[in-house]
Amino acid sequence: xxxxxxxxxxxxxxxxxxxxxxxxxxxxxxxxxxxxxxxxxxxxxxxxxxxxxxxxxxxxxxxxxxxxxxxxxxxxxxxxxxxxxxxxxxxxxxxxxxxxxxxxxxxxxxxxxxxxxxxxxxxxxxxxxxxxxxxxxxxxxxxxxxxxxxxxxxxxxxxxxxxxxxxxxxxxxxxxxxxxxxxxxxxxxxxxxxxxxxxxxxxxxxxxxxxxxxxxxxxxxxxxxxxxxxxxxxxxxxxxxxxxxxxxxxxxxxxxxxxxxxxxxxxxxxxxxxxxxxxxxxxxxxxxxxxxxxxxxxxxxxxxxxxxxxxxxxxxxxxxxxxxxxxxxxxxxxxxxxxxxxxxxxxxxxxxxxxxxxxxxxxxxxxxxxxxxxxxxxxxxxxxxxxxxxxxxxxxxxxxxxxxxxxxxxxxxxxxxxxxxxxxxxxxxxxxxxxxxxxxxxxxxxxxxxxxxxxxxxxxxxxxxxxxxxxxxxxxxxxxxxxxxxxxxxxxxxxxxxxxxxxxxxxxxxxxxxxxxxxxxxxxxxxxxxxxxxxxxxxxxxxxxxxxxxxxxxxxxxxxxxxxxxxxxxxxxxxxxxxxxxxxxxxxxxxxxxxxxxxxxxxxxxxxxxxxxxxxxxxxxxxxxxxxxxxxxxxx
Numbered sequence: 001x002x003x004x005x006x007x008x009x010x011x012x013x014x015x016x017x018x019x020x021x022x023x024x025x026x027x028x029x030x031x032x033x034x035x036x037x038x039x040x041x042x043x044x045x046x047x048x049x050x051x052x053x054x055x056x057x058x059x060x061x062x063x064x065x066x067x068x069x070x071x072x073x074x075x076x077x078x079x080x081x082x083x084x085x086x087x088x089x090x091x092x093x094x095x096x097x098x099x100x101x102x103x104x105x106x107x108x109x110x111x112x113x114x115x116x117x118x119x120x121x122x123x124x125x126x127x128x129x130x131x132x133x134x135x136x137x138x139x140x141x142x143x144x145x146x147x148x149x150x151x152x153x154x155x156x157x158x159x160x161x162x163x164x165x166x167x168x169x170x171x172x173x174x175x176x177x178x179x180x181x182x183x184x185x186x187x188x189x190x191x192x193x194x195x196x197x198x199x200x201x202x203x204x205x206x207x208x209x210x211x212x213x214x215x216x217x218x219x220x221x222x223x224x225x226x227x228x229x230x231x232x233x234x235x236x237x238x239x240x241x242x243x244x245x246x247x248x249x250x251x252x253x254x255x256x257x258x259x260x261x262x263x264x265x266x267x268x269x270x271x272x273x274x275x276x277x278x279x280x281x282x283x284x285x286x287x288x289x290x291x292x293x294x295x296x297x298x299x300x301x302x303x304x305x306x307x308x309x310x311x312x313x314x315x316x317x318x319x320x321x322x323x324x325x326x327x328x329x330x331x332x333x334x335x336x337x338x339x340x341x342x343x344x345x346x347x348x349x350x351x352x353x354x355x356x357x358x359x360x361x362x363x364x365x366x367x368x369x370x371x372x373x374x375x376x377x378x379x380x381x382x383x384x385x386x387x388x389x390x391x392x393x394x395x396x397x398x399x400x401x402x403x404x405x406x407x408x409x410x411x412x413x414x415x416x417x418x419x420x421x422x423x424x425x426x427x428x429x430x431x432x433x434x435x436x437x438x439x440x441x442x443x444x445x446x447x448x449x450x451x452x453x454x455x456x457x458x459x460x461x462x463x464x465x466x467x468x469x470x471x472x473x474x475x476x477x478x479x480x481x482x483x484x485x486x487x488x489x490x491x492x493x494x495x496x497x498x499x500x501x502x503x504x505x506x507x508x509x510x511x512x513x514x515x516x517x518x519x520x521x522x523x524x525x526x527x528x529x530x531x532x533x534x535x536x537x538x539x540x541x542x543x544x545x546x547x548x549x550x551x552x553x554x555x556x557x558x559x560x561x562x563x564x565x566x567x568x569x570x571x572x573x574x575x576x577x578x579x580x581x582x583x584x585x586x587x588x589x590x591x592x593x594x595x596x597x598x599x600x601x602x603x604x605x606x607x608x609x610x611x612x613x614x615x616x617x618x619x620x621x622x623x624x625x626x627x628x629x630x631x632x633x634x635x636x
Contacts, residue, residue, distance in 0.1 A: 006041025044093025090146030271576025405431025422504025459526025
């Protein structure tokens with residue numbers, strides 16, 4: 001559980017309504033592994049009477065009770081770890097008091113919020129504040145917020161001098177048209193990495209058991225090999241279509257090899273009007289948690305107490321219900337391993353070279369991966385995400401790898417994937433850039449440069465419009481799989497939309513348009529059906545499920561058991577105009593078929609251990625889950 005308030009100068013009642021009895025009631029019912037409570041938010045004020053930083057509420061006058069002291073006292077009695085929410089790079093008060101610590105933008109203006117990673121801020125304030133809090137409250141860890149997603153390219157004198165000395169480039173680039181722009185972005189990334197390593201090392205020296213996460217570091221926002229000494233990976237996801245966000249993030253984090261969790265915002269605001277935050281009902285949070293649990297991670301919920309630190313009884317009741325749901329599934333979910341089926345490539349190179357940002361959130365730039373992941377999940381495939389830095393290490397484990405319509409996956413990644421296919425793997429590349437990159441292997445003749453075109457694709461009932469960048473090709477050695485049409489007329493002017501070709505011992509298929517990006521934008525059923533038809537030509541799944549497209553399937557392994565997670569995502573939040581859902585219609589019966597080398601001695605439905613009677617013939621076990629409320633696991 002995560003609670004942050006971002007204490008400020010105008011607070012007058014911090015801690016006033018908090019009591020040991022309230023915390024005791026919360027802990028005894030919710031039973032969390034750990035609690036994260038606010039210490040310093042983005043505005044930069046400390047939540048207690050700090051001797052290092054600036055206390056909140058008029059130099060501490062607004063702090064009525066020491067909330068961290070109360071939380072530490074009661075969590076210690078329960079054996080529950082206490083972490084703090086602490087804002088790192090983003091510290092508005094630090095800049096107000098020390099303007100030279102600010103990041104400077106390309107126009108020479110001081111950033112009012114974000115500190116410079118080239119400044120002494122980290123040594124003169126951030127590390128001392130963290131050490132003071134950790135010692136004072138015997139803390140177990142810190143969740144450092146306002147980090148990778150807040151840091152910006154720095155044009156301060158110190159940064160400029162260091163960049164010139166490192167590169168020899170005299171004029172600092174201000175945008176993608178200037179020489180050295182990508183070098184400048186990477187130079188700033190490297191400085192951020194140095195800062196994170198520095199403060200984590202210092203905290204570990206002072207308190208070796210102290211655990212640190214830098215919010216969103218080593219997620220899709222920083223899709224790098226996790227080399228820094230952070231103890232775990234974490235991120236707070238919010239906004240519309242939160243399950244779609246969690247699907248991609250959970251699968252990425254699960255691939256890193258580090259302990260991880262995802263934090264759902266327990267509230268949401270409408271996309272229109274100024275109506276404020278609405279808390280999500282328990283069933284909605286259970287649905288979100290299932291998406292995370294199924295990938296082997298931990299789950300957090302973020303709430304804000306009142307400014308006086310009060311936790312209302314209805315919130316505690318909701319937390320208690322969600323926590324019980326998670327605990328019931330922990331044995332068959334936490335720290336599970338992937339049951340490799342389809343791997344979807346996540347391209348750091350594309351994002352770093354084309355987005356003109358240091359780190360994410362990437363906005364629509366990451367839509368190729370999000371769209372392909374959602375489309376495959378909606379087609380009932382078990383999907384993992386493979387970072388480009390890892391593809392050469394794990395590709396051979398996957399029967400099929402899909403490359404979304406990324407703009408620039410790079411020659412090194414291409415070489416790994418071509419070798420994978422030649423050795424027997426099945427490869428599907430999507431988008432014009434990938435079709436061009438893999439053109440020699442695709443067995444087609446490119447007729448012209450890619451151009452913006454109208455395109456209609458067949459669905460099971462009607463057509464879908466997928467206007468965008470398409471590549472005109474003519475199959476040579478390749479086999480035509482699908483066609484597209486320039487108008488809503490399937491009787492004329494068809495063009496090649498998808499092909500498959502042999503490649504060594506394997507196969508390479510291609511879709512010549514922007515289907516990942518298009519599916520992320522609209523989740524149009526016909527696009528999903530099109531992708532599924534192409535996938536079926538090259539891939540035979542280990543698991544088949546009969547049910548609505550709102551079922552999510554994930555194949556995992558743990559302690560010698562094969563675990564088939566089935567999640568009912570019906571009614572999931574997909575729009576800011578529908579911020580909360582209090583009813584999830586059950587699904588069933590759900591018929592499942594799993595290819596296995598021998599008859600399983602026992603199949604159970606978890607949680608609960610109910611034995612499922614199934615049949616085994618011709619290398620396939622078949623059985624039925626009669627009713628799925630939100631999430632169950634079929635355990636073999």
